[in-house]
Structures are given as structure tokens and as C-alpha cells.
Amino acid sequence: MSLTLFIGNKAYSSWSLRPWLLMRALDIPFTEVVTPLYVDGSREKMLREGPTGKVPLLRDDDFAVWDSLAIVEYLAEKFPDRNVWPKAAQARARARSLCAEMHAGFQGLRQACPTNFRRARRAAPLPLEEAAQADLARIQAIFTETPAQYGGPFLFGAFSAADAFFAPVASRLDTYALSLEAPARAYCDAILSHPAFAHWREGAKAESWVIEKWENL
Ligand SMILES: N[C@@H](CCC(=O)N[C@@H](CS)C(=O)NCC(=O)O)C(=O)O
Structure with a gap:
């Protein structure tokens, strides 16, 4: 293989x-x-x-x-x-539900906050319209309730596919300076300080390709 x-x-x-x-x-x-x-x-x-x-x-x-x-x-x-997925059947099902939710949803937040892994954090929070605000509230609930239920620092304790799926959102929340309560902030920090994520970000910073529309928010 x-x-x-x-x-x-x-x-x-x-x-x-x-x-x-x-x-x-x-x-x-x-x-x-x-x-x-x-x-x-x-x-x-x-x-x-x-x-x-x-x-x-x-x-x-x-x-x-x-x-x-x-x-x-x-x-x-x-x-x-x-352990791509959590070991316990119900935790695994929950992780798959969250990944499916991410895969199919959060259009409001995605449109308002385009991904840019190399951007510095905005000084002030990006103002959000209603759809993006609703997505943010749902993200905040996921980032707070899931580690509390299954044990942190990641969504299901150890790093799993669920964390990989939500990592871009953690990055967007940081980039666009969106405010989070402490437990959700702690989860974002766990993702952003993971060595693999830091490695990706270094790669992003080293790229010379620029797409203007994703640089100017
Ligand atoms: N549902 C797909 C989405 C893939 C996707 O939209 N990829 C984008 C980049 S993030 C792409 O390849 N865009 C190039 C294009 O559409 O030509 C997945 O989960 O992999």
C-alpha cells in the first residue's frame, strides 16, 4: 500500500x-x-x-x-x-454525525468567513449576519458540549476524524476574531496548537499563490 x-x-x-x-x-x-x-x-x-x-x-x-x-x-x-473514529459505538456514531453535519452544513459561516490559513487574526471581530450567527451558536455548542461529555482536549478525547473535520472552523473562528466562551476557546486552542496543524499553517505561509477575493476580508 x-x-x-x-x-x-x-x-x-x-x-x-x-x-x-x-x-x-x-x-x-x-x-x-x-x-x-x-x-x-x-x-x-x-x-x-x-x-x-x-x-x-x-x-x-x-x-x-x-x-x-x-x-x-x-x-x-x-x-x-x-482510531480514526472513537472506539465506543455511540461515541463513534456521534463523531460521524458531527462530521456529516460539517460536511453538509454551516454554509452561512463558510460564506461569511472564507478559509485562509495564513491570515493573521483580525483586530476586531468580523460582523456576522443572521445565518452565520446561527452557525456560530451551533459550533459553540458542539465545541463546548462534546469535549465535556467525552473528555478533552479534543472532541472525543484523543484526536479523531471529528477534530480533522472541525479544524478549519476552529481556524476561521480565530482568523475572524469571533468571540467564544472559554470551553469552546480551549478546544480551538487545542486544535490550533496541534503540531500537525502548525505544520500545515507553515506550508500555507510558504505558498506564493494568491487569490485576492480570499485575502481582503
Ligand atoms: N465534498 C468535497 C468538497 C471538495 C471541494 O469542494 N474541494 C475544493 C477545494 S477546497 C476544490 O477542489 N475546488 C476546485 C474546483 O472546484 O475546481 C469533499 O469533502 O472533499
């Missing part, structure tokens, strides 16, 4: 971060291939790897798995000893 993870710009690609962070945090070896997105030829290049033309995409020798959720499930099957 030889794993290659195709990802987009580390500065902007929140979906790419998720499997990358999980594999790094759980010491699953892989080779990364970075394709800068939204430039001439990038979609065509990714269409040679998989049918959606999107990142992330995992290649296991000749076999392609695309979409962050499917990649995470594939890793859970291939590396049963790494």
Missing part, C-alpha cells in the same frame, strides 16, 4: 486540510501532491486523477478515493489500530 494525497493550496483548501491533518496527527504515512486551485489547467489536472476534478483525493497505488468523508472512512478501514 502506497498512499498519495492530492490537495489544493494549503492557504485556502479547507477540504484538503481534513484528511491531511488526520493522517499527520495519526502518523499514517503518505506522499502529498499539491495542485494550486482555480488557475488554468488545475481542474484538468485533477480530472486526470478522479471524476470530480476536486481535492482532496487519495490514491492507494492505482485506486482513487475522492471526497473527504470517503477518504476518512477508507483510512479507518485500512488502519484499524489508529
Whole structure:
């Protein structure tokens, strides 16, 4: 088995971060291939790897798995000893529910606060409209209640796929200086200070590709 993870710009690609962070945090070896997105030829290049033309995409020798959720499930099957998901059935089901919720939702917050992993923290909180405020309230509840129920510092105690899925949101809350109560802030800090996340951020800072619309908020 030889794993290659195709990802987009580390500065902007929140979906790419998720499997990358999980594999790094759980010491699953892989080779990364970075394709800068939204430039001439990038979609065509990714269409040679998989049918959606999107990142992330995992290649296991000749076999392609695309979409962050499917990649995470594939890793859970291939590396049963790494605890991609929590061990207990109900905790595992809760972690999957949260990942599915993240995968399908939070459009208000996503639109208001585009991912930019290399941006410095804003001096003042970004003002949010109603939909983004509602998403923020739900995120705050998840970040407070889940570690309290299952044991921190991560959502289910040890780092799992659920943390990889929520890491981009933790980063956005920080970048856009959105206010959080202490337990949710502590969870964000645990993510942002994880060595694997710091490594990704260094990679983002080292990139020279710039997409103006995601730099100016
Ligand atoms: N549902 C997909 C989303 C993948 C996605 O939208 N990736 C973006 C980058 S974050 C992409 O490849 N955009 C390039 C394009 O659409 O051409 C997943 O979870 O992997």
C-alpha cells in the first residue's frame, strides 16, 4: 500500500486540510501532491486523477478515493489500530454525525468567513449576519458540549476524524476574531496548537499563490 494525497493550496483548501491533518496527527504515512486551485489547467489536472476534478483525493497505488468523508472512512478501514473514529459505538456514531453535519452544513459561516490559513487574526471581530450567527451558536455548542461529555482536549478525547473535520472552523473562528466562551476557546486552542496543524499553517505561509477575493476580508 502506497498512499498519495492530492490537495489544493494549503492557504485556502479547507477540504484538503481534513484528511491531511488526520493522517499527520495519526502518523499514517503518505506522499502529498499539491495542485494550486482555480488557475488554468488545475481542474484538468485533477480530472486526470478522479471524476470530480476536486481535492482532496487519495490514491492507494492505482485506486482513487475522492471526497473527504470517503477518504476518512477508507483510512479507518485500512488502519484499524489508529482510531480514526472513537472506539465506543455511540461515541463513534456521534463523531460521524458531527462530521456529516460539517460536511453538509454551516454554509452561512463558510460564506461569511472564507478559509485562509495564513491570515493573521483580525483586530476586531468580523460582523456576522443572521445565518452565520446561527452557525456560530451551533459550533459553540458542539465545541463546548462534546469535549465535556467525552473528555478533552479534543472532541472525543484523543484526536479523531471529528477534530480533522472541525479544524478549519476552529481556524476561521480565530482568523475572524469571533468571540467564544472559554470551553469552546480551549478546544480551538487545542486544535490550533496541534503540531500537525502548525505544520500545515507553515506550508500555507510558504505558498506564493494568491487569490485576492480570499485575502481582503
Ligand atoms: N465534498 C468535497 C468538497 C471538495 C471541494 O469542494 N474541494 C475544493 C477545494 S477546497 C476544490 O477542489 N475546488 C476546485 C474546483 O472546484 O475546481 C469533499 O469533502 O472533499
